[in-house]
Amino acid sequence: MKPMLVLVSVDSNSVLLGARQFVNYLRELVEKYNLKDTVDVLETGSMGVYTQGVVMAVFPDDVYYSVNTVSDVEKIAMEHLLKGRVVLSLEIPREKLKLVVEKEKVSAETRIVLRNVGLIDPKNIDEYIARDGYFALHRVLKEMKPNQVIDWVKESGLRGRGGAGFPTGLKWDLTAKVQADQKYVVCNADEGEPGTFKDRLIMEGDPHSVIEAMVICGYAVGATKGYIYIRGEYYGSVENIQKAIKDAYEYGFLGKDIMGSGFDFDLVVRLGAGAYICGEETALLESIEGKSGRPRLKPPYPPTNGLFGKPTVINNVETFANIPPIIQNDPGWFKSFGTPSSPGTKVFSLVGNVVRRGIVEVPMGVTVRDLIYRFGGGLVGGKQLYMVQTGGTAGTFVGVDKLDVALDYDSFKNHGVSIGSGVILAMSEDTCPVDVALNTMMFFEHESCGKCTPCREGTRLSVQILERMSKGQGKEEDLETLRKIAIITQEASLCGLGQSINVPLLSILNNFEHDFLSHVGVEKCPHGVCNFVKPQKKVRI
Numbered sequence: 069m070k071p072m073l074v075l076v077s078v079d080s081n082s083v084l085l086g087a088r089q090f091v092n093y094l095r096e097l098v099e100k101y102n103l104k105d106t107v108d109v110l111e112t113g114s115m116g117v118y119t120q121g122v123v124m125a126v127f128p129d130d131v132y133y134s135v136n137t138v139s140d141v142e143k144i145a146m147e148h149l150l151k152g153r154v155v156l157s158l159e160i161p162r163e164k165l166k167l168v169v170e171k172e173k174v175s176a177e178t179r180i181v182l183r184n185v186g187l188i189d190p191k192n193i194d195e196y197i198a199r200d201g202y203f204a205l206h207r208v209l210k211e212m213k214p215n216q217v218i219d220w221v222k223e224s225g226l227r228g229r230g231g232a233g234f235p236t237g238l239k240w241d242l243t244a245k246v247q248a249d250q251k252y253v254v255c256n257a258d259e260g261e262p263g264t265f266k267d268r269l270i271m272e273g274d275p276h277s278v279i280e281a282m283v284i285c286g287y288a289v290g291a292t293k294g295y296i297y298i299r300g301e302y303y304g305s306v307e308n309i310q311k312a313i314k315d316a317y318e319y320g321f322l323g324k325d326i327m328g329s330g331f332d333f334d335l336v337v338r339l340g341a342g343a344y345i346c347g348e349e350t351a352l353l354e355s356i357e358g359k360s361g362r363p364r365l366k367p368p369y370p371p372t373n374g375l376f377g378k379p380t381v382i383n384n385v386e387t388f389a390n391i392p393p394i395i396q397n398d399p400g401w402f403k404s405f406g407t408p409s410s411p412g413t414k415v416f417s418l419v420g421n422v423v424r425r426g427i428v429e430v431p432m433g434v435t436v437r438d439l440i441y442r443f444g445g446g447l448v449g450g451k452q453l454y455m456v457q458t459g460g461t462a463g464t465f466v467g468v469d470k471l472d473v474a475l476d477y478d479s480f481k482n483h484g485v486s487i488g489s490g491v492i493l494a495m496s497e498d499t500c501p502v503d504v505a506l507n508t509m510m511f512f513e514h515e516s517c518g519k520c521t522p523c524r525e526g527t528r529l530s531v532q533i534l535e536r537m538s539k540g541q542g543k544e545e546d547l548e549t550l551r552k553i554a555i556i557t558q559e560a561s562l563c564g565l566g567q568s569i570n571v572p573l574l575s576i577l578n579n580f581e582h583d584f585l586s587h588v589g590v591e592k593c594p595h596g597v598c599n600f601v602k603p604q605k606k607v608r609i
Contacts, residue, residue, distance in 0.1 A: 072107045072149065077123040077186065079114040079272045080304045081265075081426070087122045090141050094124075097145040107149050113273020115186035116177070116426060123160070132160040177443075178405060180413050181389040182429045185273030190308045193315040196276040202321055204395035205280050208287055209329035217288040218244055221391070223399035225411035229386035230256060230347075231459065231488045232564075233410075233477035236387055242371035244289040246379040251291035253282050254375060256352055256384045257298040257305065260344040261460040262511060263491040266415040266427050267385035271298070271305035274389070275312035279335060281391035283321065286333045289381055293334050297352050300339040310337055344515035348563050349382045351517070362517045363563035386415055386490075406432030410476035414487065418444045420494040421451065436485070437471035439492045451496040455504070455580065459488020461511055462568040465501070465576035486571060500597035501580040502542075502587050506534040508572050516565065523566030526557040530573065537587045540600030547584055550577055 074094065078087045091111060098107050115123045121134035124144065131154055133144055140158055147153045179185075188195040196202075208217055222237030243251060255278060259267040271278065282294045298306050313335055316322040324332050343361050345351045350364035353375050374380025390412060394402045403411040410432040416439055418425050423445030430443070436456055440446065447453055457465050458475065463486040466473075473485045480486040495504070513527035530553050533546050554570035554577075561567045577584060586594045593600060 071128070073127045074107060074109045074149070075112045075115075075125045075127070075186070076109065077113065077115050078111040078304075079269050080302070081114070081269075082122045083304065085120075085122050085136070090122055090124070090135050090138065093138050093141050094145060097142065098149070101145065101150050103145075103149055110189050111191075112188060113185040113190055114269045114427060116428070129154070133158045134160050177429045178413050178431050179429050180393050180402075180405070181270060181277075181386055181415050182273070182427070183393065184277065185269065188274070190273050190275055191311050193276060193312065193319060196274070200396060201276055201392075202280055202319075204392035205283055205321065206327055207395055208284050209327050209331060214244065214288045214290065217284065217395070220395065220399050221288075224394045224402040225399075225409075226387070226390055226394065226402065227410065227477055228383060229390070229414065229490070230384035231462070233487075236383060239371060239383070240285060240289050240381055242369075243291070243379045243381045246372050248379050250293070250376075250378045251286075251289055252375045252378055252380040253285045253289070253291045253294040254352070254356070254380055254382045255282055255294070255296040255388055256347065256349065256382055257296055257302070257309075258340045258343075258347045258352060259299055259302070259385075259489075260340075260342070260347050260515075261462065261489055261491070263419045263457075263493050264417055264460050264489045266417050266490055268299075268302050268305050269427055270385050270389055270415070271302070272308055275305075275308045276316065277389045277392055278309070278385055279312055279316050280321070281388035282335060283326065283333050284391055284395060285381055285383070285388070287331050289379075291379075291381065292332050293336075295336055295338050295356055295375070297338050297340060297346070297356060300341055306337065306339065313337070343517075344511075345517045345563075345565055348565060351563065352382070353380070360517075362519045363565075365562065407474070407476045407478075409478050414475070414490055416443075416490045416492055418492050418494075420492075421447045421496045421499075422492075422494045423448055432476045433474045435472050435474055436466075436492065439475075440471070440494050444492070444494065447494060447496050451498070453494060454497045454499055455495045455501060457491065457493040457495070457504075457572070459486035459571075460491040461508055462565075462571055463488040463491065464571055465504070465579055467579050484575065498595065498597070500593055500595035501576055501583040502534065502537050502593070503595075503597045505573065505576050505584075506531065506538050508576075509534055509569075512565070512569055520560075520562040520566060522557045522560040523562070523569070526553045526561075526566070527569065529553060530569075537584065538593075538598040540587060540590065540592070540598070542584070542587045544585065544588055546588075547577060547581065 076091050095109050121136040124133040124135050143155050147155045218240050226236040227233040338356050340346050346355050346361040348363050351361045355361040370380045406412045413429050413431050415429045428443045473483045475487045509530040513531050516523045516527050518524045554573040557566045558570035
């Protein structure tokens with residue numbers, strides 16, 4: 069038995085920082101120094117939020133390093149692996165790396181979805197099984213009837229983690245009650261919202277949890293085929309999911325007569341072409357069917373008329389990843405986390421001007437302040453926080469007066485702060501709300517499928533108005549025009565993309581109105597961000 073294990077984060081963020089190169093070089097050094105019998109080097113998913121560099125963990129010493137160059141790798145190999153001395157200059161202090169450590173319950177995350185991420189090799193099914201993987205599936209197939217599974221999911225209070233927060237058990241129940249010769253289970257892994265990357269890191273770090281959950285769902289609702297619709301640019305997710313599906317078939321967790329239960333379930337991957345609109349469930353179904361990814365008119369809804377016109381359950385990656393722990397423990401255990409109306413945990417993406425960017429998983433009801441300052445380490449350079457966008461691009465823009473709002477699925481209704489897909493975008497005093505609003509609406513204009521007029525024309529007109537304001541050529545009446553556009557797109561757009569534009573647009577206009585007014589009749593942007601251009605006088609010839 070090898071006494072030393074080195075885990076290296078090779079999530080997509082780490083790969084961009086050189087993780088693959090560092091892993092390969094470390095393996096070369098292990099062989100060079102004749103350490104093959106005493107040291108094992110393994111790849112794993114994201115280990116948490118950190119300031120910079122690739123995280124490298126050495127066990128059983130329980131030491132974490134931040135690696136930025138190959139010379140850092142050589143120092144660790146020479147000093148720690150060969151001589152047994154911790155490289156203090158590269159060590160990450162525990163308070164700066166929020167991990168699941170029992171002795172740090174005050175500052176640690178509560179990991180349910182991310183229970184295996186950063187702890188196992190995602191390409192090794194044996195490691196998933198060693199951490200009770202597929203035990204929940206065994207329990208379902210051997211001990212529970214389909215309606216009992218649905219009742220457990222209902223009782224747990226699990227709500228969809230994609231943003232809408234629809235009760236998961238109810239969605240499953242709607243599909244289960246429909247009589248059909250074929251039903252489907254679809255995983256929405258088309259994560260296209262700027263700042264959102266939690267699903268990507270879940271798939272990269274623990275793909276089998278999604279597969280196990282989809283098989284459980286199939287059994288519960290009577291579906292025998294599933295699709296995982298992944299954004300095409302998510303190369304690491306695609307690779308790990310496909311490897312996990314292949315291994316699951318070989319081990320008998322997919323295919324015919326799973327675990328001798330008589331239940332059959334097949335699973336395939338479909339790649340998206342990078343369209344944000346395909347995150348909308350009916351546009352996603354259209355894309356899987358080989359059509360242009362444009363939304364359908366609803367009703368009918370997917371639980372009764374979904375993929376190929378058949379009853380279909382659609383949940384996102386994070387929602388599915390909650391299912392095995394709920395089955396393995398019980399609904400009461402899951403409800404012990406979070407709030408009464410929003411049980412469980414939520415995975416948040418910390419981005420923007422925070423010191424420590426990455427993903428964290430904490431119970432529902434966490435405050436914006438905790439996410440930014442406790443887990444994110446505050447703002448870079450000690451700057452003042454000015455504005456926060458919560459919930460992703462379709463979420464809310466709020467000021468510092470909302471930092472102590474508890475985030476759950478009621479926080480938008482009660483306090484005007486959206487939880488959405490779980491993005492926390494912190495922006496410092498150097499940020500101009502007009503510039504942010506322009507970039508947000510440019511994204512929506514670009515991603516609008518153009519099928520309906522309110523969204524297509526509303527986003528285009530919003531961009532034109534905000535562009536004028538960013539040049540110092542705005543008018544006071546522009547604010548009212550933008551508000552009207554937001555309301556019209558909400559009420560008249562065909563799908564959720566157009567209907568959600570009002571949330572970011574109205575929240576930034578209402579909470580930062582003075583910033584928009586400051587771009588009317590002044591010489592320069594108060595934040596020094598926007599490039600004011602004086603209109604040229606027309607010259608008669």
